[in-house]
Amino acid sequence: MEVVIAPAEELAVLAADAIEALLRRDPAVVLGLATGSSPLKVYDELARRHREEGLSFARARGFMLDEYVGLPAEHPQRYRNVIETEIASRVAWPADQVLGPDGLAADIPAACSAYEQAITDAGGVDLQILGIGTDGHIAFNEPGSSLASRTRIKTLTAQTRVDNARFFDDDVEQVPTHCLTxxxxxxxxxxxxxxxxxxxxxxxxxxxxVEGPISAMWPGTVMQLHPHATVLVDDAAASRLQLGDYYRQTFTSKPGWQGL
Structure with a gap:
């Protein structure tokens, strides 16, 4: 696992550089898309590169991490609409090439299986953007989630609903209780x-x-087992890291040709 500590604007550039490198190498790349606050500066940077430098998403495919269950199709916080607003529409990404779990499906288990199959049929995700919740969840895999879990319905914790209330007029009662992830x-x-x-x-x-034991109580810790995982954090988010100085030293001395 590589840990990079830098200001948020620099982190966004680094993530966008990695995505652009993939797109330049293979225009039909498969990208994993996250919602929430964490990736917004990355999406802003990608939109700028599309607008000013011609970075093309015309052949790329995208798969969303998750979706609320039961939000109407036109609801602004439905994640398909959020992704359309924050990135897809800004880079002329064809709508039929960006997919998400169907939170309005009549048969939820079948919809989850179909989504897993769609990712497999696309050849898998080349680069997955992630954020992390204050309780350690990634996507909507709340504490206690199986480290081997697949796309499924989940009940959101009270903390996650409180954290997400800012997107629903600060009214936690408007936040759905279930999601597909x-x-x-x-x-x-x-x-x-x-x-x-x-x-x-x-x-x-x-x-x-980064530094704790691998545990379902902190679902994101499963990333420690991944052969190519990058964690981009600012000084505030890095403030509890015991090896922060070492991570800074390592990144400073990293060969320029390596990239992320």
Whole structure:
């Protein structure tokens, strides 16, 4: 696992560099898309490169990490709409090439199986963008999730609903109680995991993710088993890391040709 500690704007550039390198090498790359606050600066940077430098997503495919269950199709916080607003529409990404779990499906288990199959049929995810919750969840794999889990329905914890209330007029009662999410086993099959975290409220989760024992109580710790995982954090989110100085030294002396 590589840990990079830098200001949020620099982290966004590093993540966008990794995505651009993939797109330049293979325009039909498969990207994993996260919602929430963590990836927004990355999406802003990718939109800028599309607008000013011609970075093309015309042949790329995208798979969303998760989706709320039961939100109407037109609801602005439905994750398919959030992804459309924050990235897809800004880079002229064809709508039929960006897929998400169907939170309005009549048969939820079948929809989850179909989503897993769609990812497999696409050849798997090349680079998966991730954030992390204050309780250590990635996607909506809440504490206690199986480290081998696949796409499925999950009940959101009270803490996650409180954290997400800011997207629902600060009214926790508007936040759905269920979601569909890629499982930890699904996420771990992506070829490169890139997790972004900023702010002191993420410091304990980042500490556990990077330096704690692998445990279902901190689901993100499963990333320690991945052969190509990158954790991008600002100083505040890195404030609990015991080896912070070493991570800084390692990145400073890293050969320029390596990239993330």
């Amino acid at each position: 890629q499982g930890l086993g699904t996420i771990m099959q992506a070829r490169h995991l890139v997790l972004l975290a900023t702010g002191r409220q993420k410091a304990e989760a980042v500490h556990q993710l």
